[in-house]
Ligand SMILES: Nc1ncnc2c1ncn2[C@@H]1O[C@H](COP(=O)(O)OP(=O)(O)O)[C@@H](O)[C@H]1O
């Protein structure tokens with residue numbers, strides 16, 4: 001099929017292979033990423049999210065199973081995995097700890113130069129990426145270590161964006177940010193998808209992060225995929241989610257309580273904006 | 285990749301060897317290592333190997349896990365063997381170009397190889413069955429007499445235990461940073477030596493920054509809990525010899541006696 005960008009096929013992976021009693025970090029994981037999709041990958045800490053996303057750009061080789069990017073097996077011997085890492089951009093958890101250059105500009109051109117771009121093109125790509133993540137141009141000649149935590153994180157994201165990836169995978173990008181920084185970042189990611197058609201995989205342990213923007217939510221628990229569906233369908237399983245240490249979005253709870261109290265509201269609503277309208281509608 | 289190094293790491297399990305007092309294990313290991321180098325008769329090696337295997341079985345650490353610890357030093361081992369084989373003079377049994385292999389060389393290489401393997405497995409077994417904290421604790425105890433010579437025993441032990449504590453953390457961090465840079469298109473394998481060395485700058489800079497940050501945090505945390513050096517400091521779990529330690533010392537003395545007898549005999 002034309003729009004299937006990436007296929008993960010029965011991935012199994014275990015970290016400590018010398019210990020047969022150790023748990024599998026990934027246990028028979030399969031899913032498909034479509035072009036231009038925004039997928040939320042949700043799971044409790046230790047459920048295998050980070051392990052899974054490191055498979056998507058061939059940083060980890062599965063014990064069994066395969067991954068196909070645009071139809072080609074990425075673990076094939078002659079496959080160009082370096083080029084793949086430019087197309088499937090992965091932003092690690094706490095990416096600000098990977099910064100090393102003297103200026104923001106040289107930090108951001110590191111990726112594109114590695115991908116074989118010449119310096120000039122790389123700088124253009126860097127300027128563009130810095131603008132897209134919402135950093136001011138003044139930052140460009142500053143040391144990345146002088147920036148604030150949120151800005152450092154944007155620099156790190158820009159350094160991946162500058163490689164011009166087709167799929168952008170972000171591992172818990174909102175961890176440790178203040179509420180304003182968090183919603184700004186989520187807004188920026190949403191724009192990347194809407195304006196530029198980049199396929200997004202957003203990893204998080206909070207449903208509220210992905211409820212609004214995601215087209216689809218994949219829920220992981222103990223290395224397995226439990227649900228893979230549109231948000232509304234996934235949130236129907238509130239009890240099961242809670243058992244996994246997760247929760248539905250805040251709005252779901254509010255509307256459920258309202259319904260219990262006798263208000264005729266639609267409990268499938270998950271975003272703040274829709275909830276507001278629904279409540280106003282019922283009240284008037 | 286980097287995480288495969290098992291040398292010096294603790295393997296959690298509940299066994300007789302794990303429960304021994306760390307001082308017993310430290311003294312035992314040292315005595316064992318010395319015995320390997322004083323006596324060089326084949327019979328002594330056989331006894332040493334049997335002794336090691338018995339302790340290994342008692343420790344319940346999987347044999348495959350032990351062997352993994354040998355991997356990083358495989359190169360040194362092979363290098364030593366070849367050097368010994370080629371550069372020992374004696375009766376030539378095989379000769380090619382300027383290289384001569386002698387009977388004495390083979391014997392030398394064999395005994396060196398066995399000794400190295402036993403040495404590494406022996407010391408590895410100690411670190412696999414003893415947490416770094418307990419090990420440095422034992423060292424501090426055993427080095428106490430040096431305090432009279434004004435050696436800062438406690439400080440040395442504390443530094444060692446902190447360093448040991450941070451090895452796995454820094455290895456994990458290195459792994460993480462390497463992967464993060466790989467995701468940005470880094471290439472640690474191709475190119476000549478200079479290019480390769482350069483490609484590690486993006487790993488080393490974040491690694492050093494993180495090490496300093498951690499050191500700073502740790503110092504702050506220790507100070508916040510009023511750490512002020514070893515003077516008057518008591519221990520949470522004071523070391524105490526138990527029955528099994530006396531049994532272990534007895535076995536150790538028997539082993540040494542056997543080694544001495546065998547070593548002198550032939
Ligand atoms: N580098 C590693 N070495 C060994 N075990 C690991 C490593 N990284 C993760 N794990 C283990 O794999 C499991 C999944 O971890 P991870 O993928 O990081 O989960 P998540 O990102 O969802 O928190 C956990 O049990 C974790 O302890």
Ligand SMILES: [Mg+2]
Pocket residue numbers: 046049050051093171172
């Ligand atoms: Mg994670």
